[in-house]
């Protein structure tokens with residue numbers, strides 16, 4: 001299940017994630033984003049960019065099955081996750097991992113146990129092996145030596161990294177990350193980017209990540225969707241290089257801080 | 268959840284080569300893998316990954332974990348024919364795999380240490396409660412000197428949420444207790460033809476003891492616990508820290524309004540509870556054939572102002588104590604999510620204990636003063 005080999009061999013090219021005409025909204029409030037259409041390809045690192053408060057985390061909630069969209073569909077590996085209620089959601093949930101913006105670690109479990117939870121629940125591995133795997137995942141995000149600490153007793157960045165390790169526990173073929181490198185120091189952030197890159201290139205994992213870090217975007221994101229408040233939807237889409245250097249959409253220019261370009265044009 | 272290309276292995280053969288096929292990940296990892304019997308004769312094992320289609324970090328970690336087990340049996344293992352897409356994964360796994368015996372959980376405390384810790388915690392709690400009590404008294408003094416400067420709006424909000432909203436449940440409980448008390452005693456008293464004294468029994472018990480006690484316990488469970496959990500979750504969200512760094516005082520701005528609201532409103536709730544309990548007693552008496560007013564006439568000839576005063580005095584104290592301990596447990600909670608639950612539990616337990624102890628002390632005191 002967690003290998004792209006399987007999912008691709010099943011029935012042709014089913015994209016890991018596809019949103020069709022999706023409306024993002026909170027109950028009782030006007031919609032934040034309307035008519036979103038986008039796809040994430042296997043092995044791709046898809047960035048979701050946009051100003052704070054434009055609805056990125058809310059979009060993620062719709063994509064991972066936590067909030068039924070007012071309109072539109074979400075397909076995960078070709079299956080409409082909201083089509084048959086809880087049933088299709090349960091099936092889809094085994095195919096992706098999520099890291100929440102605030103970490104959302106289980107507070108009464110050590111970091112090692114946090115990472116072990118999905119392994120214990122969903123595999124038949126023996127406890128020793130689970131411990132090794134969980135420790136390996138923590139080591140990947142640079143948390144060796146903190147295995148037995150409780151989330152309350154580690155720093156904010158460490159919580160974040162442990163949350164990434166937990167999302168990686170089963171190595172699902174699709175991972176949603178909400179601002180993985182926000183609040184990390186540049187060195188840890190670069191290591192994390194490298195890890196995400198390796199997993200995408202060598203294991204074919206697909207990443208859908210919300211991020212504000214320009215450096216991280218330029219380094220690993222293959223394709224980015226820039227959300228805009230003005231049009232309540234996708235302002236711009238393309239490779240980071242294109243968005244940063246060529247795009248003439250005002251949102252892209254503002255986001256990538258190309259003030260100089262804008263000034264030149266105005267002249 | 269089955270992988271499409273299942274994992275298989277062959278061997279070990281005479282040279283100690285184990286061939287792996289298919290797709291190795293957390294779901295396809297076999298259990299058991301190599302049995303003791305299979306590897307009995309081998310000294311060195313070679314794992315041939317030539318035919319392995321897919322290997323993820325979990326699969327690699329599984330193999331490395333097996334290598335550790337084999338090593339403990341004195342067998343060394345290595346891999347060969349690693350295909351190029353798998354090599355970086357294998358390397359990454361090897362680099363990050365925990366060193367053997369590096370994963371030892373911290374040992375929990377022994378029984379003696381635990382005993383010491385408990386005693387230490389008891390005195391620490393007592394110390395913190397006393398400190399907090401002092402702090403609140405200081406602010407209380409400030410309130411008495413300038414009552415118009417208090418946050419009356421929040422005092423009234425708390426009073427409404429914590430006491431007024433508790434009226435139905437408190438009155439229902441008091442009513443039923445009065446009813447049961449009257450009913451049980453009436454059975455016996457009727458035999459002697461003195462069932463009219465049920466009124467005095469229920470009246471004195473309710474007004475002096477039960478009404479006050481019931482109200483205090485209902486408020487502990489309903490409102491004191493809410494204070495603890497509210498403040499403890501504020502604490503674990505660093506909201507209390509934000510309060511302090513803004514130059515505000517949690518004791519003055521968070522605890523005092525709650526404590527004042529409870530202290531002022533609990534006696535009123537107690538009066539209602541008393542009345543509900545008496546009504547329960549009266550209903551039993553009426554069902555025995557006495558007219559409605561008999562109960563009250565009997566009561567007024569045996570209850571005097573000191574009974575009512577002691578009950579109300581105690582309810583002031585209990586209201587104060589319930590809010591004080593509830594707030595103290597919340598504000599002094601550890602941070603972390605389980606701390607909210609712990610703070611609430613401790614708050615309720617401490618409250619019930621303290622109420623019971625205080626009530627006994629009051630009983631002795633009032634007896635000595637013959638009130």
Ligand SMILES: Nc1ncnc2c1ncn2[C@@H]1O[C@H](COP(=O)(O)OP(=O)(O)OP(=O)(O)O)[C@@H](O)[C@H]1O
Pocket residue numbers: 026027029032050051052053054055056057058059101
């Ligand atoms: N539970 C909720 N109910 C109603 N509105 C909400 C809720 N959660 C968020 N919002 C609103 O939705 C909007 C988008 O919030 P969201 O958290 O998705 O932003 P974001 O793009 O992730 O921002 P950031 O980059 O700061 O994390 C905000 O204006 C917020 O006020």
Ligand SMILES: [Mg+2]
Pocket residue numbers: 056057058101178
């Ligand atoms: Mg967000």
